[in-house]
Amino acid sequence: MISNFKPIIKSILNKEVRRNVFYIHNKFKESKAYKPINIIRCASNVIKNDRLIIHNGNFVVNSFLPPLNSRAYRSIVDAVPGKGEEFFVNHTTGDRLAPISTYIAVTSRCMYNCWHCSAKRFIKDKDDTSKEMTTDEVKKIVKDLQNLGVGIIGFTGGEPLLRKDLEEIISTIDSRSISFMFSNGYSLSYEKAKALKEAGLFGVGISIDSLYKESHDKKRGYIGAYDNSINAMKNSKKAGLYTMAQTVCTKEMLNSKEIRKLAMYLKTVGIDELRILEPIPCGALLVNKDEIFNLEDKKKLINLHIEFNKNKDYPKTSVFPYIESKEQFGCGAGVQHSYIDNEGNFMPCDFVPESFGNVLNEDINDIWNKMHTKLGKAKTYCYAKKCDKCNENKLPKYYRLLKGERI
16 A cells, blocks of 8 residues: 555545546435445555556556546446436446446457467458458447447457557547557557557557567467567557556466566566456367466465555556456456457457347447346356356445445
């Protein structure tokens, strides 16, 4: 918490942060069940093991939420059904009119052959533009997502940098949402990063899966992938984009402590946030299930989130199993998060290839309602995995604290 002290004080003094806080308070206070102390306890639980940072005047808790002082933050607050009492109660269960974030696969093209790719089922050669959505189709999806109430719009693929119209698409996003692009780093020059920034892109997530060049290139199935990633991070940072490194941590990386060395190296590169994922059953991992983490592995990974954020030798870190644990927000699939594939199919996340409709020819509100109705409230387990607790009805800690439970 000490490393968080100055940014927290600055956030409290920030006019726009205070505006958003009072905005939430004034909407919640219409409910007799609402107590300000509960939202303070809730917020304290969110920030206690995180590192609030200030990027270009934006107060960022992590890349799972819009900046605290942004219009987009109010978007995710408003995207809950009901008024007065019902509005607050729905906030305490995860009932939403729109996910907090939606990622769009804007292309199926890629030059890499990554070992863990969740989009492997539709990946095509970098020159194959068949089944690629048009500029106008993607722009319509973006508009529909904003009207739905989505606060974070992400562009993924395939490799999104293979599209020539990214700046045009991104420039249509207004202040109701922020935008990220997730890339393998291929061809992200400083000039391209600067153009994306000028178009309105908030941040970039670059994949890096090993400290060692040969290992990363092998995992990515492309010679030169490592250099592409490191150069892309440097170019992104130089252009003023919120720069993230995204790593799938294997058991070997965890147990050999390579993940620690990688994190320390990425700190010297200057990234704003390190996002660490555990291996999820997809791509080659549908066959090589030995890489899937057990509970002990997951505990070790979660502890890295806590340790790294308290030690400034490491970059600010977001470990997915921590963010999506029962101690925080739980699994986001179909609740806080959703995914649209390169053909327009609307899914709970990219690790759950279960389409609830196609946004190119169906109403996005109807599809979301269908998805959200089936998946229900926030969950304490990963929807993409088969597990013993998949019928557990307990809410994650965030919602229970907001409700006023003593935990």
